[in-house]
Amino acid sequence: MKMHGARKDLLAGAVFxxxxxxxxxxxxxxxxxxxxxxxxxxFPLVLGSLLVLLGIAIAVKAFVxxxxxxxxPVPWKAGALIVAALLFFGYTVRGLGLVPSLLVTVFLTxxxxxxxxxxxxxxxxxxxxxxxxxxxxxxxxLRLPYVGPWLEG
Amino acid sequence: MEILQNIGLxxxxxxxxxxxxxxxxxxxxxxxxxxxxxxxxxxxIALLLPITFGFDPVTSLIMLAGIYYGAQYGGSTTxxxxxxxxxxxxxxTAIDGHQMARQGRAGPALATAALGSFFAGTxxxxxxxxFAVPISEAALLFGPAEYFSLVVLGxxxxxxLASGSVLKALAMIxxxxxxxxxGQDLVSxxxxxxxxxxxxxxxxxxxxxxxxxxxxxxxxxxxxxxxTRSVAVQKxxxxxxxxxxxxxxxxPVLRGTGLGTVLGVLxxxxxxxxxxxxxxxxxxxxxxxxxxxxxxxxxxxxxxSANNAAAQTQFVPLLTLGLPVSPIMALLLGAFIIQGIVxxxxxxxxxxxxxxxxxxxxxxxxxFLVLLNLPLIGLWVKMLTIxxxxxFPAIIAFASIGTYSIGLNAYDIYAIAFFGVLGYVLxxxxxxxAPLLLGFVLGPLLEEYLRRSLIxxxxxxxxxxxxxxxAVLLLLAFGAFVLAVLPSIxxxxxxxxxxxx
Numbered sequence: 001m002k003m004h005g006a007r008k009d010l011l012a013g014a015v016f017x018x019x020x021x022x023x024x025x026x027x028x029x030x031x032x033x034x035x036x037x038x039x040x041x042x043f044p045l046v047l048g049s050l051l052v053l054l055g056i057a058i059a060v061k062a063f064v065x066x067x068x069x070x071x072x073p074v075p076w077k078a079g080a081l082i083v084a085a086l087l088f089f090g091y092t093v094r095g096l097g098l099v100p101s102l103l104v105t106v107f108l109t110x111x112x113x114x115x116x117x118x119x120x121x122x123x124x125x126x127x128x129x130x131x132x133x134x135x136x137x138x139x140x141x142l143r144l145p146y147v148g149p150w151l152e153g
Numbered sequence: 154m155e156i157l158q159n160i161g162l163x164x165x166x167x168x169x170x171x172x173x174x175x176x177x178x179x180x181x182x183x184x185x186x187x188x189x190x191x192x193x194x195x196x197x198i199a200l201l202l203p204i205t206f207g208f209d210p211v212t213s214l215i216m217l218a219g220i221y222y223g224a225q226y227g228g229s230t231t232x233x234x235x236x237x238x239x240x241x242x243x244x245x246t247a248i249d250g251h252q253m254a255r256q257g258r259a260g261p262a263l264a265t266a267a268l269g270s271f272f273a274g275t276x277x278x279x280x281x282x283x284f285a286v287p288i289s290e291a292a293l294l295f296g297p298a299e300y301f302s303l304v305v306l307g308x309x310x311x312x313x314l315a316s317g318s319v320l321k322a323l324a325m326i327x328x329x330x331x332x333x334x335x336g337q338d339l340v341s342x343x344x345x346x347x348x349x350x351x352x353x354x355x356x357x358x359x360x361x362x363x364x365x366x367x368x369x370x371x372x373x374x375x376x377x378x379x380x381t382r383s384v385a386v387q388k389x390x391x392x393x394x395x396x397x398x399x400x401x402x403x404x405p406v407l408r409g410t411g412l413g414t415v416l417g418v419l420x421x422x423x424x425x426x427x428x429x430x431x432x433x434x435x436x437x438x439x440x441x442x443x444x445x446x447x448x449x450x451x452x453x454x455x456x457x458s459a460n461n462a463a464a465q466t467q468f469v470p471l472l473t474l475g476l477p478v479s480p481i482m483a484l485l486l487g488a489f490i491i492q493g494i495v496x497x498x499x500x501x502x503x504x505x506x507x508x509x510x511x512x513x514x515x516x517x518x519x520x521f522l523v524l525l526n527l528p529l530i531g532l533w534v535k536m537l538t539i540x541x542x543x544x545f546p547a548i549i550a551f552a553s554i555g556t557y558s559i560g561l562n563a564y565d566i567y568a569i570a571f572f573g574v575l576g577y578v579l580x581x582x583x584x585x586x587a588p589l590l591l592g593f594v595l596g597p598l599l600e601e602y603l604r605r606s607l608i609x610x611x612x613x614x615x616x617x618x619x620x621x622x623x624a625v626l627l628l629l630a631f632g633a634f635v636l637a638v639l640p641s642i643x644x645x646x647x648x649x650x651x652x653x654x
């Protein structure tokens with residue numbers, strides 16, 4: 001299974017080509033200018049194109065050499081939960097306030113652990129929230145309201 | 154003697170109670186994260202960066218730097234006791250250190266690591282004090298063209314000295330440079346890659362990137378499989394070295410310190426490289442070379458001295474040129490910027506208390522580390538019993554609050570999630586995250602210097618090769634690049650990195 005092993009580098013190359021293209025194409029919509037008077041698009045356009053070339057080179061090399069390791073397991077559930085937790089925090093910390101927002105965030109994160117169960121995760125959420133308040137609000141005096149306007153009705 | 158005055162000023166600053174306290178907190182925290190696998194100093198410094206916002210600049214840097222060299226220390230403790238290097242630079246120490254522990258000589262191994270590190274840290278700090286002034290004075294002559302070439306050299310050299318694929322490291326740097334262009338263009342004010350979001354006009358948040366890349370991505374890596382930790386540690390007794398031990402470690406400590414001091418200045422993972430190289434050197438020159446791998450005390454003394462010396466001299470390019478040579482230095486550069494200090498050769502003149510206070514604090518911190526580590530060794534080992542299921546929610550919680558508290562900007566939190574996933578994917582596909590962070594930090598500088606140089610030279614790109622300093626720097630960069638891609642040298646370099654790992 002030569003192809004299977006090479007997939008890692010092929011994917012890496014594809015990621016770089018994707019980013020390179022996205023940056024280069026967007027950059028070309030800005031004023032590019034010349035080497036003398038570089039516009040805002042010049043530097044990213046050059047780098048984006050370079051990234052595309054590097055991505056292609058990585059993919060081609062992978063294709064020719066055909067070596068590399070297997071991808072291994074991907075923690076889909078954990079990844080989804082942690083991303084959800086972070087997005088939730090960003091979206092609600094102002095509206096709900098620090099305490100409710102952090103409780104849910106930590107709970108979601110704790111559920112990302114292997115064999116995590118609801119009650120232990122809830123305990124982790126409560127204790128970590130308390131600890132965070134102690135560190136950030138009480139000791140470091142950050143001005144983050146405990147409860148936000150959404151809950152004050 | 155100007156240097157004595159400077160060092161005097163440094164100690165005066167570092168010896169204030171508040172700075173002593175934070176140097177202590179820094180090295181203690183650093184030891185903790187060095188001991189704990191799954192969280193490293195890079196993520197920790199990124200997490201704590203926001204908290205230090207309200208601190209005095211000196212205090213903040215003293216603590217953050219303490220985390221860094223404290224972690225070098227903690228990493229070697231676990232390397233010796235349970236064959237689990239908490240830090241990449243301690244990987245070599247594990248080879249002979251753990252063998253010593255299995256033979257019941259954990260005490261002498263730990264003492265060797267501590268004494269070697271302390272000696273090396275002292276020499277490294279002195280070297281930093283000696284070279285800081287001349288280098289920053291030379292750097293004052295630099296124009297934008299020289300700075301452009303210097304940044305290029307830094308970026309290229311960081312690839313040449315890292316392990317792994319050169320192409321991938323280059324691609325990561327370029328991706329980092331591109332991510333650095335997000336936000337308003339400095340010259341024209343045009344918003345770039347902002348998707349029309351005002352929140353992104355100031356650019357992607359550096360703390361979010363670091364926390365995502367080194368914190369969240371690492372958590373995802375750890376959640377892939379079971380983290381099993383064997384904490385079956387023998388009791389550590391008899392920390393003292395025999396006279397014979399002393400005789401055996403003297404040479405390795407001196408050579409390791411020398412190598413580390415020099416290699417630490419180099420971009421990339423200078424301290425990791427230093428520990429590997431010094432181990433190989435000792436293996437070759439030692440008359441006990443047959444014992445290497447089976448518990449040779451030289452195999453602990455040399456790499457531990459080397460990585461600690463290097464950890465100190467890594468600060469030279471940062472403090473004198475404003476050029477970070479590793480992701481951690483990049484984070485400290487970020488700390489300067491957060492504090493409103495423009496890093497560069499002027500810092501040492503404009504903020505002498507900051508620079509010399511930081512340097513002096515490192516010596517004090519190294520002293521704390523000896524105190525913290527030898528008598529309290531049991532405490533650190535106990536920390537290993539903290540289950541990971543408590544640790545990673547804490548990292549996410551602290552990351553969220555800390556990052557949010559800097560700018561009260563929800564997009565900074567979204568950016569953590571984005572960079573966490575991106576970092577995980579890239580690492581999973583075999584890319585090291587460090588070059589991306591370096592590229593991200595240096596990108597805006599690179600673009601600014603490039604554009605300024607070309608405006609001064611009327612668009613003539615030959616300015617980079619006709620100005621002598623710039624030409625030499627570019628030549629060095631080219632040389633580093635050739636070294637990195639030449640197959641015969643690549644093989645040797647990989648041997649250095651893989652032989653003992």
